[in-house]
Amino acid sequence: MKKELFLRSILFFLPAYLLFPVFQTAHASRTPELWTLSGINAWPEADKEYNEYVGSFLMEKMPEYTPVRRYCSRLGTENWYPPELLLKGAGSYRKLDEEAQTFTAGAMGLPAIIPGMFRDKQVKVLLIAPKTRSLPPRAEGLHIEVYASPIDDVPNQRLFSAQPWHQYTRGGGCVWSVYNPEGSGLGRGHLFEGFMQPDLSIMRLLRRPFLKHCRRKWVITNNTAPDIMEVLRGWLSDPANDFVLVGHSQGANIAIFLLNAGYADTPE
Numbered sequence: 001m002k003k004e005l006f007l008r009s010i011l012f013f014l015p016a017y018l019l020f021p022v023f024q025t026a027h028a029s030r031t032p033e034l035w036t037l038s039g040i041n042a043w044p045e046a047d048k049e050y051n052e053y054v055g056s057f058l059m060e061k062m063p064e065y066t067p068v069r070r071y072c073s074r075l076g077t078e079n080w081y082p083p084e085l086l087l088k089g090a091g092s093y094r095k096l097d098e099e100a101q102t103f104t105a106g107a108m109g110l111p112a113i114i115p116g117m118f119r120d121k122q123v124k125v126l127l128i129a130p131k132t133r134s135l136p137p138r139a140e141g142l143h144i145e146v147y148a149s150p151i152d153d154v155p156n157q158r159l160f161s162a163q164p165w166h167q168y169t170r171g172g173g174c175v176w177s178v179y180n181p182e183g184s185g186l187g188r189g190h191l192f193e194g195f196m197q198p199d200l201s202i203m204r205l206l207r208r209p210f211l212k213h214c215r216r217k218w219v220i221t222n223n224t225a226p227d228i229m230e231v232l233r234g235w236l237s238d239p240a241n242d243f244v245l246v247g248h249s250q251g252a253n254i255a256i257f258l259l260n261a262g263y264a265d266t267p268e
Contacts (some may be wrong), residue, residue: 032124034058035258037130038192039249042131050074050267053192054248061196061229063136065236069110071258073250075099093133100134101256116263118142118169121242124235125166126228128195129154129180129244136170137263143171147228150203150218153191154266168256176225177203177218182244184203198227242264 034221036055052072059066075095106112118139123135125144129152136144146165163177179201182194202223235244 005144018144018224019052023103030239031065032236032238032244033068034065034236034246035069035071035243035255036067036243036253037247037250037251038073040073040075054251057196058191058232058246060194062233062236063087069249070086071103071110071247071254072108073254074108075100075250095258096131096253099250100254103199103254104257104261113258113261115261115264118243118259121239123239123243123245123259124241125245126169126231126247127156127247127252127255128192128228129190130165130168130247130252131249131254132256134253134256134260136168138170139263140192142259142263144169145173145193145231147178147200148175149189149195151181151206152180176200177205178225179203179220190249195248196228198229200227216247228253 035050036058038052038054038234041050041053050072052070055067055070103110104113118141122141123139123143125142127144127146129148131144131154136142137154146163148169165177169175178195180189180191180194182189182191201220202225203218206217206219206222233244235241245255245258246252
């Protein structure tokens with residue numbers, strides 16, 4: 001009798017035992033979906049062609065990871081920069097937001113965002129030099145880090161005042177105010193490649209009393225921010241994550257619109 005019960009217990013547990021390594025291997029090999037989002041192609045090398053430069057850069061540095069979706073702003077290149085985007089104001093932001101909204105509906109042949117597709121998922125987001133005033137959603141499983149340069153001179157970025165970027169972090173994420181010397185003219189401090197360098201110096205704001213007013217000055221410190229490439233490698237190698245989004249400039253604005261649509265109950 002005891003021998004019969006022993007044999008039955010083996011038969012009962014054997015299938016689960018055999019299948020367990022299969023489930024374990026499938027979970028361990030799962031890779032999060034990488035979405036890359038590029039901004040306005042405003043540099044001489046653009047040559048009137050639209051380049052999804054974020055994805056191109058990451059594929060060169062991390063060929064083991066291929067973006068599932070690649071978004072690129074179509075608001076202009078060096079010689080086609082819309083004049084209304086050169087000023088900071090309601091009209092300029094409206095232009096940026098109108099384009100971002102089209103991507104949620106499936107612009108440029110990309111799939112439309114399905115309401116609720118991000119809910120109950122682990123979503124990691126990097127907003128780099130965000131060109132936006134739209135806030136991301138607050139949701140379980142959403143983690144957002146912001147990298148911005150206080151010396152960024154791009155229109156809509158720092159022309160009159162710095163954005164309160166701490167309002168854009170989610171899930172315990174941080175704002176990293178870093179020194180980015182790359183770029184020139186109105187693009188000084190904004191170039192994507194500049195943010196991707198290791199050992200970026202953190203900047204902090206000094207406030208000095210001056211004639212009963214507060215004089216503000218950003219200074220470079222000896223501390224460095226986490227290497228963005230290492231942050232991404234960590235996120236992409238973690239099978240617990242479902243999505244990883246990397247957006248620069250207007251691409252960060254597009255990412256925020258996609259997130260809001262993907263966490264919504266109904267189409268916006």
